[in-house]
Amino acid sequence: MDRTQGAFYRVVRRELDRMVSRRLYFGVCIALPLFCILFMTTIFGSGQMENIPIGIVDLDQTATSRQISRTIATVPTSRVTARYADAKAARDAVQKKEIYAYVVIPHNFESDLLGGRNVALPYYYHFALLSVGIELHSAFETVLANLSVAPVAAAGIGQGASERRIESFILPVNLQAHPLFNPSLDYSIYLTNPFFFVLFQIVILLVTMYVLGSEIKFKTAADWLETADANIFTAVTGKLLPYTAIFIAMGILGNFVMFGIAGLPLGTGFLPVNLATALFIVATQAFGVFIFSLFPALSIIISIASMVGSLGATLSGVTFPVPYMYAPIYYLSFLFPVRHFVEINQNILYGDYGFAYTWQNASCLFVFMLAALLMLPHLKRAILSRKYENIE
Template structure:
């Protein structure tokens, strides 16, 4: 086939797919509306990026001026919102289990008497740690607040005998910690979660759409027509069919980058070009993975479920919420089978320091490997279409 015929065949397949896209509203909804919704969702889900007004409770068994002052100080912490006071710890514990509150502080009976008498006084706090993020925030806020409260009686007594407050503080805390969170000084959840979470969702959309548009050719027995327009060339058939979606998804990806890093102002160390080019490569690699999976067993009803599972696993194995290196060893190596894993590694390199290609060349290479694997299975996909043996699988 000469170059002119290849060009005409590719253009014919491309134009045919455009007509199919505009013939059904489903394509517009899935390819445009749904990604836009995901962008809006991830841009707003974390609010100002920090956990505030987490409902907590107080069990005040002392009922003194000191216990009321402690309650006021707990309620003044931005992380907390004291929603209820409980008569006993058992009632508060049941409230935590039912998620009415996410933690509670117990001020025991005779607390003020023990403090003023110089005896040991214990403040106990409990928190819901099945939800790690919320539990971690509640624990950290309780610790920082109660650490200050625990020093107050000693500081007051020392001040009464003429010891300077600064000297007492230095004695109680001889070593001071100085925290400097790198790349996310405000401890903003949206900085490290919004961008990868969007592309985790986006990956599922790309996988499903790619499998769906190819699978329809088999389901509705139009595969012969598709190949005929492509002059029997499976590569031209795939490229012409998927290019419209590649363009649309790339536009959505670039727009997402603009919203996340331009409008929301998530900090990043590189320019937009490296991010956008990496995004386009990720989209192509994800489409290639979908073609590879579908080529193994071209039955749309079965493969739709499989790619949904692959997309869900990609969310877990991307390394965003839990370090992949700390997972079970076979799971760690399995994570390299998912494009989103490599995309996250590349983006973290670009966003947090732009350390250079030397640190991510393996991830870039593996994204190209998905394309190679898809190309290797195109003959098998062509034979499956021509044999018609998958058309009757429900």
């Protein structure tokens, strides 16, 4: 046991010497995670989309059309940046992304409105950008719905009807919306935390695979194994331990900044969310070890790590519920640690429903560690064979 401990400490000390010998390690282990924390806590600003550029095509040029234009301009989601002489010019501006929506006030709009004839107030918006399109659609529906009932209300009041009676006629059913866990519809509440860890898992995968692959690439793997007394478990765990400590510290710092300083709501204390963070980081490192053991060549594995990290972002379930994805994609998502971490974190953040709702995801994260352990003999054989050292 003492010999194994001595070998473990020697591997850790050797890795620490390698870390301080190159500024690259400082950049990817500390500077890059700090940038991710800063980026994700500031990217959403006030938490809602504001001042999205839109245009107005006023073909009527009447007092009513000017009032409609002023009303549309008061919506905080959008900002009227241009007025166009015809719909074609506005459409061209949307295609060039100079604006993202426009409203057309047609000819004879006021006269048709006062004459009691049916009138339409069309609006067009860029829906290829899903988030922008949804925000603009919601904003237009809100402001134009009020404009559409205003003439009816004015006519009713003019004929002596009470406002209460008009309201019950125009809006016979009152709808009440109660957005759970995020009543202000703040983007940062449900995107900042998971997106930070989506970026973070890419960093963890790349660093894990690089520090392992560099031993083979630069032909120092034999010395690495010799330092560990030819024990591959000691070699891998001792090598990755300094990075584990740094990444856990960065993860805890990120949680503190997001929940303690930025004020994102937290349904429980810091201990559960930090424990989940530590488990996620170790599982992601284990996932990196597993993949590297399959393809122990640095030039190949970096591309694979980037691809896997990008897929993890898609399959994390942040922007689309994973259970409702196409069935093969749903089962594929179980192969990514970040997918399980996001589900654990959402349970903790939104309601702290308890271990009964998270034990399956927590168990899956431990499975990644077991899978990495099972691949260590294969990794050792690959190192001893030296056949991957000359792969460019």
